[in-house]
Amino acid sequence: MARTDAEIIELFKTAVFEVDNKKLGDVTQQTTLASLGLDSVQTMEVIGAMEEKLNVQFPDEDLATLKSIGDLMNLIHRLSRA
Amino acid sequence: MPVDQSYLGDATFLDALLRAGEVTSRGFTFLSSDLEESAYSFAELVAEARKRGRHLQRLGLRKGDRLAMVIPESEDFVLTFLGAVTVGVVPVPMYPPLALGKLDGYMETAERILSTSRARLLVTTKKVAPILWSLAGKAQGLEDIITVDRLAEPAPFDGEPVSVSPSDPCFLQFTSGSTSDPKGVVVTHGSLIHNARAIMFDGLQSTPETDKGVSWLPLYHDMGLIGFVLSPIVAHVACVFIQTMSFVKRPTVWMDMVSKYKGTITFAPNFAFALAAKYAARNNKEGFDVSRLRVVGCGAEPIHAATLKKFSEAFAPAGLSPHAIMPCYGMAEATLAMSFDPLDRGYSTLTIDRETYENDHVAKPAEGDAAKVELVACGSTFPGHQLAIMDPDGKILPDGHVGEIVFAGPSVANGYFENPEATRAAIKDGWLHTGDLGFLRDGVVFVSGRMKDLIILNGRNYHPQAIEWEVEKVSGIRKGNVVAFAVRGEDTEKLVIVAEARKDAGPELAEQVKDAVKNALGLSVHEVLVVPPGGLPKTSSGKLQRRKTRSGFESGELGRENRTLGSNATKATVARHLTKSMMAKLRHRVGRVTRVLRSPMDLMRAGRS
Numbered sequence: 001m002a003r004t005d006a007e008i009i010e011l012f013k014t015a016v017f018e019v020d021n022k023k024l025g026d027v028t029q030q031t032t033l034a035s036l037g038l039d040s041v042q043t044m045e046v047i048g049a050m051e052e053k054l055n056v057q058f059p060d061e062d063l064a065t066l067k068s069i070g071d072l073m074n075l076i077h078r079l080s081r082a
Numbered sequence: 083m084p085v086d087q088s089y090l091g092d093a094t095f096l097d098a099l100l101r102a103g104e105v106t107s108r109g110f111t112f113l114s115s116d117l118e119e120s121a122y123s124f125a126e127l128v129a130e131a132r133k134r135g136r137h138l139q140r141l142g143l144r145k146g147d148r149l150a151m152v153i154p155e156s157e158d159f160v161l162t163f164l165g166a167v168t169v170g171v172v173p174v175p176m177y178p179p180l181a182l183g184k185l186d187g188y189m190e191t192a193e194r195i196l197s198t199s200r201a202r203l204l205v206t207t208k209k210v211a212p213i214l215w216s217l218a219g220k221a222q223g224l225e226d227i228i229t230v231d232r233l234a235e236p237a238p239f240d241g242e243p244v245s246v247s248p249s250d251p252c253f254l255q256f257t258s259g260s261t262s263d264p265k266g267v268v269v270t271h272g273s274l275i276h277n278a279r280a281i282m283f284d285g286l287q288s289t290p291e292t293d294k295g296v297s298w299l300p301l302y303h304d305m306g307l308i309g310f311v312l313s314p315i316v317a318h319v320a321c322v323f324i325q326t327m328s329f330v331k332r333p334t335v336w337m338d339m340v341s342k343y344k345g346t347i348t349f350a351p352n353f354a355f356a357l358a359a360k361y362a363a364r365n366n367k368e369g370f371d372v373s374r375l376r377v378v379g380c381g382a383e384p385i386h387a388a389t390l391k392k393f394s395e396a397f398a399p400a401g402l403s404p405h406a407i408m409p410c411y412g413m414a415e416a417t418l419a420m421s422f423d424p425l426d427r428g429y430s431t432l433t434i435d436r437e438t439y440e441n442d443h444v445a446k447p448a449e450g451d452a453a454k455v456e457l458v459a460c461g462s463t464f465p466g467h468q469l470a471i472m473d474p475d476g477k478i479l480p481d482g483h484v485g486e487i488v489f490a491g492p493s494v495a496n497g498y499f500e501n502p503e504a505t506r507a508a509i510k511d512g513w514l515h516t517g518d519l520g521f522l523r524d525g526v527v528f529v530s531g532r533m534k535d536l537i538i539l540n541g542r543n544y545h546p547q548a549i550e551w552e553v554e555k556v557s558g559i560r561k562g563n564v565v566a567f568a569v570r571g572e573d574t575e576k577l578v579i580v581a582e583a584r585k586d587a588g589p590e591l592a593e594q595v596k597d598a599v600k601n602a603l604g605l606s607v608h609e610v611l612v613v614p615p616g617g618l619p620k621t622s623s624g625k626l627q628r629r630k631t632r633s634g635f636e637s638g639e640l641g642r643e644n645r646t647l648g649s650n651a652t653k654a655t656v657a658r659h660l661t662k663s664m665m666a667k668l669r670h671r672v673g674r675v676t677r678v679l680r681s682p683m684d685l686m687r688a689g690r691s
Contacts, residue, residue, distance in 0.1 A: 044331055047331055
């Protein structure tokens with residue numbers, strides 16, 4: 001099912017909260033994953049939580065190029081079209 | 083417990099592998115990221131490996147040649163690795179480019195490992211190959227990059243028989259310590275068979291009929307590869323492999339698969355115990371049962387008693403025995419394992435007096451209110467091996483005295499590949515110098531730090547751990563993510579601390595850290611650099627890289643990348659690597675066409691790709 005960008009951002013915020021008990025402020029397409037204060041294991045936990053919520057699997061080789069929320073959105077849109 | 087003694091006839095790992103080829107009742111099960119099974123009996127595993135070995139011979143590889151491997155999926159990794167071993171080709175496992183971002187650093191390390199090992203061929207997967215092609219022109223001696231599906235094709239032709247001796251290299255294990263100067267530990271057929279026996283029979287007292295290993299550990303790392311692939315082959319113990327990425331994304335999968343497959347043995351580093359415990363509530367579905375686990379080994383990084391306790395409590399309701407947790411100690415230079423805590427006892431700790439440890443280098447049990455440190459016991463070494471504590475003059479120290487941990491015995495690997503200088507520094511008079519600080523107590527080893535990281539301030543030695551322990555007490559600092567080191571000052575060394583802050587930490591954190599160290603140890607800190615979570619350099623297995631932290635601090639790079647490397651910068655990096663890759667592939671192809679004229683072998687290879 002296709003998701004809007006706003007929905008994806010909300011899901012993302014929920015995932016970060018579940019992983020790190022942390023409420024994020026403004027998150028935009030330009031927000032980088034590195035700026036959220038998560039370490040590498042926590043980042044992967046968030047990715048895993050997103051997969052679960054969206055019922056998709058992000059291909060491993062795409063993760064190497066994932067840097068911003070916008071990148072994540074593009075990946076999700078691409079997977080939901082596939 | 084009755085133990086099968088037939089393994090004693092194997093002189094090399096290859097002997098053991100071929101003997102496992104007769105076992106049809108047990109084997110390895112590889113799980114995909116969707117948890118779909120792909121199962122092989124040991125007989126099927128060995129048959130497939132031999133087929134891949136024949137392919138490698140046909141590609142021109144001969145005994146002793148190195149084969150670099152970048153294969154993220156466990157099934158193809160294991161079959162290809164074993165395939166190389168069947169024909170005496172020496173695999174060089176490398177980690178895949180899967181971490182988010184960080185492609186520049188990855189390519190640099192990959193190139194150095196390829197050049198150092200002088201691998202003739204790199205085998206990878208279709209998904210990863212596009213990014214690796216840029217290595218083709220750069221890495222010394224690398225003749226070609228192939229994808230693993232070529233080795234999986236039928237091979238209706240004979241191979242050439244190969245015999246190996248115990249002193250022949252079986253594979254190269256690159257240590258993840260330093261990126262500028264990677265060193266490949268030469269694991270020989272002999273050191274491997276001895277360490278595998280020590281692990282499976284002396285340490286785990288394994289019974290092949292009832293044991294089952296479950297592992298998500300990466301196979302390019304010694305604990306995953308030797309502990310769960312090579313040693314179980316020697317002992318004919320069945321194993322189930324979870325993709326490493328599956329665990330990192332969904333930590334519940336580890337214990338869920340232990341429950342589903344009735345696992346009896348599993349191992350992981352300390353951080354994974356914390357992660358699994360955090361998500362344990364989600365494991366507790368109906369029928370979730372880990373009561374068959376008899377060993378949950380913990381090693382590969384410093385072990386924290388509090389983490390083990392949390393894990394133990396989290397899975398107790400699902401039947402985890404309090405005696406299953408087993409701390410252990412090892413390193414690649416010892417092939418893998420140097421000591422295991424005794425079975426069926428659970429972990430134990432020793433709380434020592436910090437002042438005596440720091441000032442007199444003696445571990446004395448703490449009393450009363452004195453400052454103390456709790457250390458986890460890592461057991462004693464295996465029969466036929468020796469573990470001792472040595473002072474800087476090479477004298478063996480008595481019980482309770484702190485010094486360098488040294489190890490001797492048939493498990494010691496054959497030094498570093500084509501690096502006699504580093505080998506001489508690591509192995510002296512038969513003793514492997516681990517570089518770890520620790521002490522023995524009734525034969526049981528306690529590891530307390532790394533030698534090379536000792537900080538000398540005004541002529542006095544300080545263990546960085548002692549300083550880091552104080553810093554970790556400051557709220558706002560992430561536990562286990564602190565590095566203390568000294569830099570050269572004008573007259574004397576100066577103390578620097580780099581620490582990861584929790585995201586909600588305020589700007590006053592650096593001052594608080596300075597105060598904490600001053601109050602506890604009387605040391606003045608020259609500079610405190612607070613970095614965001616994940617800001618400290620770590621190895622692919624998550625260990626802090628102290629020397630890299632120091633060099634990053636000294637060059638001014640540390641703490642800066644997170645501010646400048648935005649999304650676009652990363653995209654540019656990826657694009658640049660892909661472009662370089664494509665160009666290199668083109669050049670390589672052109673190069674091959676010209677080489678065709680030289681040998682029929684090249685003609686065959688050029689025509690096939």
